[in-house]
Amino acid sequence: MERAIIGIPASAGIVVGPVHLLRWEVPDVATRILADDAIPAELERFRSAIERAKVRLAHVRDRAASHAGPEEAAIFDVQISILDDRDLAAQVESFIHQNLAAEKAFDVVMHEWRQRFAHHTSPMMRERVGDLTDVHIRVLSILLGLPDHDPVDVPKGAKAILVTHDLTPSLTVQLDRDAIAAIATDAGTRTSHVAILARSLGLPAVVGLRDATVRLSGGEQAVLDGSTGTLVVNPTDAEVDVYRHRAEREARDEAELRLLASAEPVTTDGVRITLRANVDLPEEAGSAATSGAEGVGLLRTEFLVVGRTTMPDEEEQYRAYRRVVEAFGGKPVVIRTFDIGGDKLPAGGFPHEPNPFLGWRAIRMCLDESELFKVQLRALLRAAMHGDVRIMLPLVITVDEVRQARHLLDEAAAELQERGVPFRRDLPLGVMVETPAAAMSADVLAKEVAFFSIGTNDLVQYTLAVDRGNVNLAARFTPLHPAVLQLVKRTVDVGHAAGLEVAVCGEMASQPVMAFALIGLGLRQLSVAPRSVPLLKRIVRGVSVELAAEAAAAALASDNAAGAERQLAGRLRAAFGDASFLGDGLLGS
């Protein structure tokens, strides 16, 4: 067997540990016919398998509840109810009475139910197929004598590499980070749910391994390298040494950067830059708060809807927002309203579009589905009781959208008032500047909003008409294109002249050259992933605003992106000497 399995790098980091293989797939079941006198014992075997499955599920539920919360663990209560269903059991038992072995009887009945749910017109029904499949696999595994292998059973401290086909929601809630140190999946891409989840939990991960679950048997020693997307099975001692060294070096670099968490983000000429964190999941809030970030520059709210068919109710949203707001104890938390539509949809809930990035999404969808939007606005108004909440509207192209959103915000407040629920009314309302339309209309928008936040990724994509996900266009996706720099500069100048706060909340700000350029263009607020905050702080502390402004002016005067990069990179290197952390990725390329 080839010992290195190559997949897609999803979340950086190196882990050396044992493989915990989870084959969470419906096993093949052979048909077995019983003699008449074996039927009573077979019925008994079926019932005790159901009982055993219920005990296992209750155990999994309790463990999941203790590290993921009771809300998340409720998924297992639904599965227990399915096992309690007398009608379902009666169908299986009638097949056993017709001489079919228990595993085949159960298999037939569950296949039929899953088909019925999977083809139902209601998305609510289709969403339940996952639960039925989980139950199907669990009971069959017991009847066929396959091992129980729920991830919750991996002992604490095992530091195992979980290898599985895909990370279903019911597996996700079982993840105990003391036990599972890394994730490897057959399915998935860099932007799929498992990759996003792994990054936000800080778990190294490789996805898209295709057939790792087939090639491994579990228990092997392995090295997972999340930066290169490699899973090395049964590594030699020399290989382990190499990886251990690299892991130690990465840990050392990170520890060094962490020391910066308490340092002030002030330039060498005494200008203070506010650094905030971009947060994807409420679970991340704690680690983001300790990274040295002064609040949240962008809380994405899509985690509440991705991969499900029902929208979260006001209570669930309120609790999620409140958790983040409280983790930051009074520091600003900028919450972006749903940026769903296009590639980020609740499964089955919205129409498929040929051109989703130019489609019915974000603020457009929210304004058209005003009841759905008001649920979120009410939750935000309530969460604001617990800290400094600011509301940010995505993909704005006209001031009309701001006015409509404000009108709905007033309605949401009136509804809460009527219900007698405590809330705060005077939340700052701002917009993402991520379209050329918004940047060019900055003067009009500035009269109606409290802040601008520039979303660099989308601004580049929409300005250059270059799809950021298209690998064939990767070289044309140039954030330092003079047209992009001009739009950023205009937004900053207009915003500051109107007395607004202007920030950048794109990941791009975590690249040294970009951060340098942005400071030079006049930005004094940057927001990046929590992991990047210390590095960004180091950049800030090593440059002067004067030098950055000179570099930015030279970049703006360049005739293309490469020229702009040369202007910036040359000065940045001069400021830092030959610092290794600028390293291989001035622009990350």
Added chain:
Amino acid sequence: MVERSVQVINRNGLHARPAAEIVKAAARFRSDITIVRDDLEVNGKSIMGVMMLAAEYGSQLVLRAHGADEQDAVSTIATLIESKFGES
């Protein structure tokens, strides 16, 4: 037999958790309980059945119970559905 109409008024409809709550409540009664939506009639004590109703927000349901505690059964389940299952 006791019969009563009830409307699903929680936003998310009778998805998995509410369905499980209905079944749990129904199991406590000795009466036979059925739930009807349009021309689909299911056993109120079976979660597969209740989920099959695919009862979304605004759906009209008919609850029927037959047995010693039929009155109590219908009113308990109707109250549960009208309580929105703790959703706001």
